[in-house]
Amino acid sequence: MTLIRSIAHHLAGEAPELPVEGRLARFDGATGWLNSAPLTPDGLAGRVVLVDFWTYTCINWLRTLPYLRAWHTKYSAAGLTIVGAHTPEFGFERDVDNIAAETRTLGVEYPVAIDSDYGVWGAFANHYWPAVYLADAEGRIRFHHFGEGEYAMTEMVIQQLLVAAGAANVEGDLVSVEPRGLEVAADWRTLQSPETYTGYGQSSGFANEDAGAFDRAHAYAAPADLPLNTWALAGGWTVARHAAVSNEAGARIAFRFHARDVNLVMGPVTRGSSIAFRVFLDGAPIGDAHGTDIAADGSGTLDDQRTYQLVRQPGAIVERVFEIASPRAGTCHRPSRGGVSGSGEWARRPQRCYAAT
Numbered sequence: 001m002t003l004i005r006s007i008a009h010h011l012a013g014e015a016p017e018l019p020v021e022g023r024l025a026r027f028d029g030a031t032g033w034l035n036s037a038p039l040t041p042d043g044l045a046g047r048v049v050l051v052d053f054w055t056y057t058c059i060n061w062l063r064t065l066p067y068l069r070a071w072h073t074k075y076s077a078a079g080l081t082i083v084g085a086h087t088p089e090f091g092f093e094r095d096v097d098n099i100a101a102e103t104r105t106l107g108v109e110y111p112v113a114i115d116s117d118y119g120v121w122g123a124f125a126n127h128y129w130p131a132v133y134l135a136d137a138e139g140r141i142r143f144h145h146f147g148e149g150e151y152a153m154t155e156m157v158i159q160q161l162l163v164a165a166g167a168a169n170v171e172g173d174l175v176s177v178e179p180r181g182l183e184v185a186a187d188w189r190t191l192q193s194p195e196t197y198t199g200y201g202q203s204s205g206f207a208n209e210d211a212g213a214f215d216r217a218h219a220y221a222a223p224a225d226l227p228l229n230t231w232a233l234a235g236g237w238t239v240a241r242h243a244a245v246s247n248e249a250g251a252r253i254a255f256r257f258h259a260r261d262v263n264l265v266m267g268p269v270t271r272g273s274s275i276a277f278r279v280f281l282d283g284a285p286i287g288d289a290h291g292t293d294i295a296a297d298g299s300g301t302l303d304d305q306r307t308y309q310l311v312r313q314p315g316a317i318v319e320r321v322f323e324i325a326s327p328r329a330g331t332c333h334r335p336s337r338g339g340v341s342g343s344g345e346w347a348r349r350p351q352r353c354y355a356a357t
Helices: 002-008 065-078 096-105 119-123 151-164
Strands: 032-034 048-054 080-086 112-114 131-135 140-146 217-220 231-239 244-246 251-257 261-268 275-281 299-302 306-312 320-326 331-334
Touching (some): 096 112
Parallel strands (some): 080 112
Antiparallel strands (some): 048 131, 275 320
């Protein structure tokens, strides 16, 4: 690592000239702001601006968040402004109370443009969560990156643009982060399970023989066996285009996966309610493979509309069968890569969550 840094990390004055990719777009399309009064490119003149497109359930964005927090802490006094453009994937992510609560919970202290109508997204012609655009002090876009990763490169560009803007004492070392829970990077070496949904609009791998019973309540019978990366419902469900909603106590989802983690975007249909659930691996209590949102016996409580970490395996990664059961009706789910994801009353996503896991 030291050798690579010595080759790749040059002083800003020695770095290659960055291309000019356009102008920093306006934020007029924002429907509101958190942590700041409304910002404009003119008002940000003289500062380096990092625009980060996010939505709070996106696992890929959650894994970039430790770096965003660290860059805000380290460089804001030197002239960096991070603007988080929160563009929702699901309907519940348009709820300002939900956005504000998750912003506080996740420790997002930099300005947030609430982009519920996709106005900022469109102004940047963006297509991905997460996406980073870096503008220099003259308001010119000089760098972008889509998806996870490239943290060192992004930070070196931040340093280069700050020095070019006249910032003094910009330290050349890179931030060190300690991600936890959902923020921990995927184990790409063992990941063999793709993202999927339980809403029929974008689902794949649905194994029930009666898979065509959509947009109405239906009692599903799970197949006796699931091939890898297929999933099935058991009990009473309504499968809609955007989600699957449990209709009775004991309704289950089963998913055969090969990955370290299982993450699930889900939430009670009625905001503010609380629903108990239980998770199993291969039909047994989950034990030390439990994620941060459940106990070792697999029990958890669904009380927010967000991403839940349900499985994080500590040992060898092999094919397993994940199951989640709700003892009460009224829960929505959507499986995701490396596991199951879901939620309640959300909008159909216009673009996929970039390289979602």
